[in-house]
Amino acid sequence: DAKTTQPNSMESNEEEPVHLPCNHSTISGTDYIHWYRQLPSQGPEYVIHGLTSNVNNRMASLAIAEDRKSSTLILHRATLRDAAVYYCILRDWGSQGNLIFGKGTKLSVKP
Amino acid sequence: DGGITQSPKYLFRKEGQNVTLSCEQNLNHDAMYWYRQDPGQGLRLIYYSQIVNDFQKGDIAEGYSVSREKKESFPLTVTSAQKNPTAFYLCASSIGGQGAWETQYFGPGTRLLVL
Numbered sequence: 001d002a003k004t005t006q007p008n009s010m011e012s013n014e015e016e017p018v019h020l021p022c023n024h025s026t027i028s029g030t031d032y033i034h035w036y037r038q039l040p041s042q043g044p045e046y047v048i049h050g051l052t053s054n055v056n057n058r059m060a061s062l063a064i065a066e067d068r069k070s071s072t073l074i075l076h077r078a079t080l081r082d083a084a085v086y087y088c089i090l091r092d093w094g095s096q097g098n099l100i101f102g103k104g105t106k107l108s109v110k111p
Numbered sequence: 112d113g114g115i116t117q118s119p120k121y122l123f124r125k126e127g128q129n130v131t132l133s134c135e136q137n138l139n140h141d142a143m144y145w146y147r148q149d150p151g152q153g154l155r156l157i158y159y160s161q162i163v164n165d166f167q168k169g170d171i172a173e174g175y176s177v178s179r180e181k182k183e184s185f186p187l188t189v190t191s192a193q194k195n196p197t198a199f200y201l202c203a204s205s206i207g208g209q210g211a212w213e214t215q216y217f218g219p220g221t222r223l224l225v226l
Contacts, residue, residue, distance in 0.1 A: 032211040043115075043201050043217030044154070051212075087153065097142050097161060097208030098169060099215055101153030 004088045009106045012078045020073040020105055022088030027068050032091045034099070035062065035073050037084040044087065044101075047073065083109045113138045115218035117202050122223045124189065124196060132187045132221045134202035142208030143185040144215070147171060148199040157200075160185055161208040189223060197225050 005023040012018040024033070035047040048055055048062045050071075055062040061074040075082055087104040115136045124130045136143065142161045146154035156169030160179040174193025179185055185204075189196045202218040 030211060034214075036215075041199075041220070041222075043203075043220050044215075045217065046214045049212065049214070091211040091213075093209065093211045097205065097213075098144055098146075098156040098159055099154070099203075101146075101155075103151070103153055 004090060004102060006086075006088055006102065006105045008103065009108065011108045011110065012075075012082075014080060014109055014111050015077050018075040018078045018082070018107065018109075020075075020086050020088075020107065021070065022072070023070045024088070024090055025069045027090060028092060030092055033062065033064060033068075033071050034089045034091055035060070036087045036089065036099070036101075037082075038087070038104070039081075039084045047086070049091075078107075078109045080109050080111060083107055115202060115204055115216055117200075117218035117221050119221060120219070122221055123226050124223060125226050127191045129188055129190050130223070132189070132200055132202075132223070134185045134187065134218060136183055136185075136202075136204045136216075136218075138204055138216060139182070140204035140206055140216075141182070142205045142213075143179070144203040144205075145169075145175075145177065145185070145187045146201045146203065148201060148220075154201060157187065159208070196223055198223060 034049040036044040038044040063072045085104040118133045144159045145157040158177045160166035176188045203215045205213045205215045
């Protein structure tokens, strides 16, 4: 699986949008882009994933660059509950199935 | 509600002792995984199983053992050979394991401490 690069930490104010960047310059044509988040002392939870087109769900939006070498997770209105570590992960077909986690981006949300 | 359960939430191990962490899922998923997380780090794969009665070593399998006798259960034993077992252990499952689009569902984790 190709490698991703994320900032170590970001800060946001409550009720403002948050844009979490991820660089993946060595992405292959069949890699899916996944985002998970981990709240303190909990297991990770799925946020969103996509291949080429932008994606929206009830939790967030995923904006994928046209060349697919970067993507951005967008939280439209940050809440205190969104304070977590956010992981950007690439998955290819036929791998052993596990997710390869980096250190992620620690998001702090200020009231 | 479907999901993954792990027990216990906290586990204490004495020197030289084997301990077993439980992981159960009722999502009817074929694939199950065990990860280890150390403070401030991402998760690392210990073992995974894509079908009953079959499992493979992950990146850090030394000192650990697993079994997969039932689809819904994937217990992890931390043996005395694991010299640094203090960590947060996470179990996960997914539908089949090989699909690049597959979502993994994680349990709440077990925190293992050495006395």
